[in-house]
Structures are given as structure tokens and as C-alpha cells.
Amino acid sequence: MKKLNLFWILFFVSMATFGNVYVDHLELRSNPPDEFTTLVEFLEGKVDFIKGDFPIIAAEEVKKNLKNDTYHIIDIRSDSWFEYGHIKNAVNVPAEDLLNYFKSEIVPADFEKIILICYSGQSAAYYSGLLRIAGYDNVYSMKWGMSSWREDFADAWLKNTKSSFEDKLETTLNTKPASGTPPQINTGKSEGKEILDDRLQKLFAVPYNNFILNSEDIFEKPGDYFIVNYGKTDDYNLGHIPGAILYNEGSSLLSDTDLLTLPKDKKVALYTTTGQEAAYLIAYLNVLGFDTGNIAYGENSFMNDLLKKNGRDAFSSKQINLFPVIE
CATH class of the missing domain: 3.40.250.10 (Rhodanese-like domain)
Structure with a gap:
């Protein structure tokens, strides 16, 4: 008799537990977490620069590491500007192709630093940000872009630094x-x-x-x-x-x-x-x-x-x- 009572107790406890889980499941299906919240929870803790740690490096560091095989330079300027002059060993990749380039053309983990180069350092910072968000935490942008490399590339900054306001x-x-x-x-x-x-x-x-x-x-x-x-x-x-x-x-x-x-x-x-x-x-x-x-x-x-x-x-x-x- 005691064994039978124990059986029914366990049966009703398990049914109650199942019922709660089922109700929770139905509630989750009818009120799923919004995608914004899900995405923020997924990213926070992974993206360092939202805490002010911006992965921007100086042109001098890039220059010192031109013979360093663990530094990979990607120039996202137009092909005409790239042909006019670019940093030694840099590869020219259009910005819209960067994600595919990282997934299919290189093994990003093989490099200590992957440096994006543009005219002023701003678009390179933007795409470096997207790539970092994608999980490539060895991507950096070069400060001031090619404007800091040589004078004939400096117009982007020289023409836009003002005190008008x-x-x-x-x-x-x-x-x-x-x-x-x-x-x-x-x-x-x-x-x-x-x-x-x-x-x-x-x-x-x-x-x-x-x-x-x-x-x-x-x-x-x-x-x-x-x-x-x-x-x-x-x-x-x-x-x-x-x-x-x-x-x-x-x-x-x-x-x-x-x-x-x-x-x-x-x-x-x-x-x-x-x-x-x-x-x-x-x-x-x-x-x-x-x-x-x-x-x-x-x-x-x-x-x-x-x-x-x-x-x-x-x-x-x-x-x-x-x-x-x-x-």
C-alpha cells in the first residue's frame, strides 16, 4: 500500500512539473524575447570598444612591422588610389567584400593584427568595428588613415580640419x-x-x-x-x-x-x-x-x-x- 501511495505522489509531482514547464514553454512562444534584447545580451561583454577601448594604432607601429608576417594590412580605398600609392604588402579589398574576405580568403587567427587602412581613418574604423562585432578581435584601424602616412595623401584631413564654429x-x-x-x-x-x-x-x-x-x-x-x-x-x-x-x-x-x-x-x-x-x-x-x-x-x-x-x-x-x- 505504501508503495502504491508513493507511486501516485511521484506521478502527480511529475505531472505538475511537466505542466509548469509546458505553460512556461507556451508563454515563451507567445512572448518571445525581442531581437534587440537578444542581440544586446549576445554582444555585451564581447565588444570591448563600447567600453572606450578603441583598437586604433599609429602609422609608426605599422611602419615598424612592414616585415612582420603576423601583421596583415588591408587597404579599403578605391583601386585607383591604391594604384597611385599604397603601403608595402597591403592588399586592396573593397569594404563590401570584407566579411567574405575574412571568411573565405584568409585565416584571420593566423595574424596578430589585421590593420584596415582608408583615407582618413574613419571608414576603416567603421568596418573594423563591424568586423570586431563579428568576432574578429585582432582587427585594428590606422589612426588618421593614409593622411598620416605621407603628405600627398593628407588632403582628407588638411581640407576638413576647421575652426569655423x-x-x-x-x-x-x-x-x-x-x-x-x-x-x-x-x-x-x-x-x-x-x-x-x-x-x-x-x-x-x-x-x-x-x-x-x-x-x-x-x-x-x-x-x-x-x-x-x-x-x-x-x-x-x-x-x-x-x-x-x-x-x-x-x-x-x-x-x-x-x-x-x-x-x-x-x-x-x-x-x-x-x-x-x-x-x-x-x-x-x-x-x-x-x-x-x-x-x-x-x-x-x-x-x-x-x-x-x-x-x-x-x-x-x-x-x-x-x-x-x-x-
Whole structure:
């Protein structure tokens, strides 16, 4: 009799457990986690640069390692500029082909560092960001791009470093809005990696030019944008675009801090001192579905003199080297 009672007790316990699991399963099917949340949870902890650790290396390091087989240089400029002059041993790969190149043409793990090169360092930073998000954590961009390699490549920076809007800067502390709802991502996938793969395929097909904003347009109509100054408090206090909100370097774009204070229904105009760091962040925010743009050349495009005066990261002729190229 005792054995029979024990049987029924175990039977009803197991049925109750099964029922709870079944109900939980039905609830999960009817209320699945949104793709944004799934993707953020998958990426946070894997993408170092959203915490302010930007993988940007100097031209001098690249020059010192030209004979180092563990350094692989990829030049994403047009083939005509590549033919005009490029760094020794560099390969020319169009930006839209980078993901396929990494998957099919090389073994990325064979290299200590893979360095992307462009004209100014900004598009290379953007695609380095996408590749890092894809899991290739040995990808870097070269600071200032080919503009820092030799003078005849420096026009990109020389023509775009300006101080035209220094008299229109403000020092007002603008506060962040309350957290809102995230952008909707609709890939139809349920796993973080699957969602990411879908997002990356789409983004590599979109030219970086689509995400460039000009400082002139921002100053003319600042109300058309949600303006983000990503950096340090001291730099923000030095002067910023009217209406710009400080998002602290290294912490503000995390899901448990201020990520969801970014709007999902307004263009986010993000800038840093040089625009190169911003390009990495734009890559991340684009993957998450935000509508973002990088203010080209960053603060150097509107307050270059003020940056120089205060010892900030300002472009000048001092950044231009006399390194050889293959013609």
C-alpha cells in the first residue's frame, strides 16, 4: 500500500512539473524575447570598444612591422588610389567584400593584427568595428588613415580640419532623456548569433558614406538631430555643439546605463574628438538598429584650433609622416 501511495505522489509531482514547464514553454512562444534584447545580451561583454577601448594604432607601429608576417594590412580605398600609392604588402579589398574576405580568403587567427587602412581613418574604423562585432578581435584601424602616412595623401584631413564654429559652441550641461523603448529588429531569427549574422550581411552592403554627417548641417539645424558628444566631462566642458548631450566614454552605451536613452525615431548625430572613435560606435549602434550618423572628422571639423590650444587630439602637419609607398 505504501508503495502504491508513493507511486501516485511521484506521478502527480511529475505531472505538475511537466505542466509548469509546458505553460512556461507556451508563454515563451507567445512572448518571445525581442531581437534587440537578444542581440544586446549576445554582444555585451564581447565588444570591448563600447567600453572606450578603441583598437586604433599609429602609422609608426605599422611602419615598424612592414616585415612582420603576423601583421596583415588591408587597404579599403578605391583601386585607383591604391594604384597611385599604397603601403608595402597591403592588399586592396573593397569594404563590401570584407566579411567574405575574412571568411573565405584568409585565416584571420593566423595574424596578430589585421590593420584596415582608408583615407582618413574613419571608414576603416567603421568596418573594423563591424568586423570586431563579428568576432574578429585582432582587427585594428590606422589612426588618421593614409593622411598620416605621407603628405600627398593628407588632403582628407588638411581640407576638413576647421575652426569655423568655435564662436557658436556652448558649455551648457544638457541632460539625457529618460530611457525609452529600443528599436525593432525583425530578422525573423531567435538566436543572438543568427540575428547578428543577418544584421552584418545587411550593413556590409551599405556604403559608409550613408552614415556621414557634416558639422555645417548640424550647426545649421541642431534640432533635427539627437546630438551625442561621446567623451570625457572635461572635453565636453571645453565647448560642444548646442544641444549636445554628454555620453561618458566607456560607460554610457551599455544596456544597464544609458543605451536606451537614445531615441529610436530620430537621427542620432554622434561625435568624438577625431570621428574615428565615433565610427566604431556607429557600427555598434547600427547593428542594434538605431538610426545613427557620424559627424565627419569629429571636433576637428569645427574646433580644431581650440583642440590644439588645449592639448587635445587635434590633427596638424605634425601627424604627417614621410613613409614610403608602393606605386
